[in-house]
Amino acid sequence: MAFAADGDGPTNTMLDMGLNALWILIAGILVLFMQGGFILLETGSTRMKNAGHVAGKTIFTVGLVSLVYWAVGYGFTFGGDAGDGLNKVLGLGNFFFNPAIVGSDGDSYPTTIFFIFQLAFAAVSLSIAWGGFAERAKLSAYLIFTLIFGSVIYPVIAHWIWGGGWLAEDGAQDYAGSTVVHLTGAMAAFAATILLKPRIGKFNKDGSANEILGHNQVFTSLAVLILWVGWFGFNAGSAVSVGDGFFGYVAFTTQLGAAGGAVAALLISWLVKGKADIGVTLNGALAGLVAITASCAFVDPWAAVVIGLVAGVLVFLCQMFFEKIRVDDPIAAMSVHGAAGVWGTLANGFFATKALVEQVGVGQAGLFYGGGGHQLWVQFLSVVVCGGFAFAASFVVLWIVKKVIGLRVTEEQEIIGLDLSEHGNYGYPEALKKTNVTSM
Structure with a gap:
């Protein structure tokens, strides 16, 4: 009150900026903390002999x-x-980014906060790509691919849709990154799986698959919960403002989409297999989250549920499909982030409402809300172009790496495990000691 009386207090716009900055930073921290989920997800979904490697290379x-x-x-x-x-x-610009120390009156948020938020998204997309490398790639391949992916591949696609590029001008709707983050990472993973080839023992000579079980299903379950919570920063944080509380609606549809995915995946696996598959259920929850990521700000609640339900069924079918064509995807990156990312992006072309499109200010209403087929075409185009670019660029980079220094560890190193062969120590040292004592 004293500030207001003197006329020296912060203006309303400065207060708004402060609230926005606080929310965006919290959201960015939530997204960055999703790396903990990826560590547990990949570790739990793979074998014990690679656990330390998974954790360490993620931080690196x-x-x-x-x-x-x-x-x-x-x-x-x-x-x-x-x-x-x-x-x-x-x-082209802002290289070696050197932002203003504080925001100015009239800014929506400080650019420092926005950078942290966007960086967390880039890191998530990269961690998705690692699913295609799991249990068989050299540490040097991770290093080189990180340099190219983080500097060129991901930024180009993000610019096209979020940075004012040509797809943004066309009105492509990808609120928080079903295509920009998830499909991009999944297509990079797909390129890696093709060039690395399956893990030893995954497929038999007749083409049949052997199940290589992850070593800790509790880790994977906790991972999904961490990712689920982090997704509220992912989606609701993309409002980049507190404003009228629209970010709350985004969080609301996000929860419905995730719930639909988890329930549908459990039911379809139960129906087909006769048993409710926990792994499929976990992937269904993630698939629902991936799918609703593009559409969380554009669709009604009932549509969010439908988007999640379809994603849950889709991830189950796609996992079986990729295994049938002998693609070894240890953490189901192509099914969870690829197929569900495509579906979630296309879903806007059907379900985007006129009122929500006007609220967000991007694109047009979907086919079911009087918008005709225009938005569906734009969504389809963004999926094809971005997915194609991510796959082609990643394949070229990894092919060059394979020819020059090699992508995959030796057969002996893969059998021993990447903990010992790449790092010289073991993620579970007590278990190693017991093995040595037994062998003696």
Whole structure:
């Protein structure tokens, strides 16, 4: 009151900026904490002999992608003049990002906060890609691919949709990244699985598959819960404002989509297999979250449930499909993040409502809400172009790495496990000691 009386207090716009900054930073921290979920998810879904490697390389690559995204990735995503023709394809500017120390009166939020938020998204997309590398890739391959993915591959796609690029001009609707984050990471994983080939013992000569079980289903369950909670930062944080509380609606539809995915996956696995598969249920929850990520701000509650239900069934069918064509995907990255990412992006073309489109200010209403087929075409185009670019660019980079230094560890190293062969120690040292004592 004293400040207000003197006229020296913060303005309303400064107070709004402060509230926005607080929410965006909290959301960014939630998204960054999702890396804990990815560590537990990949560790629990793979074998004990690789646990320490999974945890360590995740921390290392998050650190490395932070540096390359700061140096060039952020500039390729958000740099440049919006009026420049080149800006439709690539951002150019803000390299080695050096932001203002504080925000200015009239800003919606400080650019420092926005950078942290966007960096966390880039790190998530990269962690999705690691699903295709699991249990058989050299640590050097992780290093090189992180440099290229974080500096070029992800930023280019993010610029096209979020940075004012040509798909943004077309009205592509991807609120929090079903395509930008999840499909991009999944297509990179797909390229890796093709070039690395399946793990030893995954497939028999007749083409039949052997189940290589993860070593800790409690880890994977806890991972899904951590990711689920982090997703509220992912989706609701993408409102990048407190404003009228619209971020609450986004959180609401996010929860419905996740719930639909978990329930549908359990029921379909129960129906087909005769037993309710816990792993499929967990992947169903994640698939529902991935699918609702693009549409959480554009659809009615009932549609959010439908999007999640379809994603839960889709992830189950896609896991069987990829195994049938002999693609070894240890954490189901292509099914959870790829197939569900495609479905979630396309879903806007059907379910986006006119009122919510006007609220967000991107694109047009979907087919079921009087918008015709235009938005569905734009969504389809964004999936094809972004997915195709992510796959092609990742394949070329990894193919060069394979030819120059090699992608995969030796057969002996893979059998021993990456903990020992790549790092010289074991993620569960007590278990190693017991093995040595027994063998003696």
